[in-house]
Amino acid sequence: NKVVFGDGNLKAKLVFVGEAPGADEDEQGLPFVGRAGQLLTKIIEAMGMTRGQVFICNVLKCRPPNNRPPAPEEVVHCRPYLKQQLEIIKPEVIVALGNHAVRALLQTEQGISALRGTFQTYEGIPVMCTYHPAYLLRSPGEKRKVWEDMKKVMKLLEKSGK
Numbered sequence: 148n149k150v151v152f153g154d155g156n157l158k159a160k161l162v163f164v165g166e167a168p169g170a171d172e173d174e175q176g177l178p179f180v181g182r183a184g185q186l187l188t189k190i191i192e193a194m195g196m197t198r199g200q201v202f203i204c205n206v207l208k209c210r211p212p213n214n215r216p217p218a219p220e221e222v223v224h225c226r227p228y229l230k231q232q233l234e235i236i237k238p239e240v241i242v243a244l245g246n247h248a249v250r251a252l253l254q255t256e257q258g259i260s261a262l263r264g265t266f267q268t269y270e271g272i273p274v275m276c277t278y279h280p281a282y283l284l285r286s287p288g289e290k291r292k293v294w295e296d297m298k299k300v301m302k303l304l305e306k307s308g309k
């Protein structure tokens with residue numbers, strides 16, 4: 148229905164990268180506006196920021212039919228857009244939400260369970276790997292781990308003095 152390119156501040160210090168638009172996002176043309184998005188908004192606000200201060204986007208810019216996972220060739224098609232978004236914004240820190248974001252950014256076969264809670268690097272930018280908010284909706288007991296990860300992100304942003 149709509150291309151969901153991304154939303155937020157082009158001067159953001161922090162960029163969140165998710166998987167792909169869902170039905171709500173496809174309808175509105177905006178990322179993370181459904182249930183998972185509401186949880187992401189809460190996480191951002193708990194970090195003392197607003198959605199307008201950060202930038203939010205996805206690996207895929209269009210909704211896969213029936214919310215199926217991104218196909219490898221779709222990731223290959225969309226990655227240049229993500230790359231350019233990150234080149235323009237030049238954030239201090241990137242948060243990769245879930246397996247697909249981690250794999251697309253880091254071009255690794257390692258999964259989120261191995262990398263969660265760690266900083267990896269994308270083009271010299273630290274990438275915090277954490278769980279996707281949709282996973283937290285299914286497993287609310289894991290929210291605490293994401294909060295631990297976001298505290299590391301806040302510390303790094305503080306240290307960079309920005």
Ligand code: URA
Nearest residue numbers: 165166167168178179
């Ligand atoms: N899940 C995602 O990965 N991205 C969105 O925009 C919404 C839900």
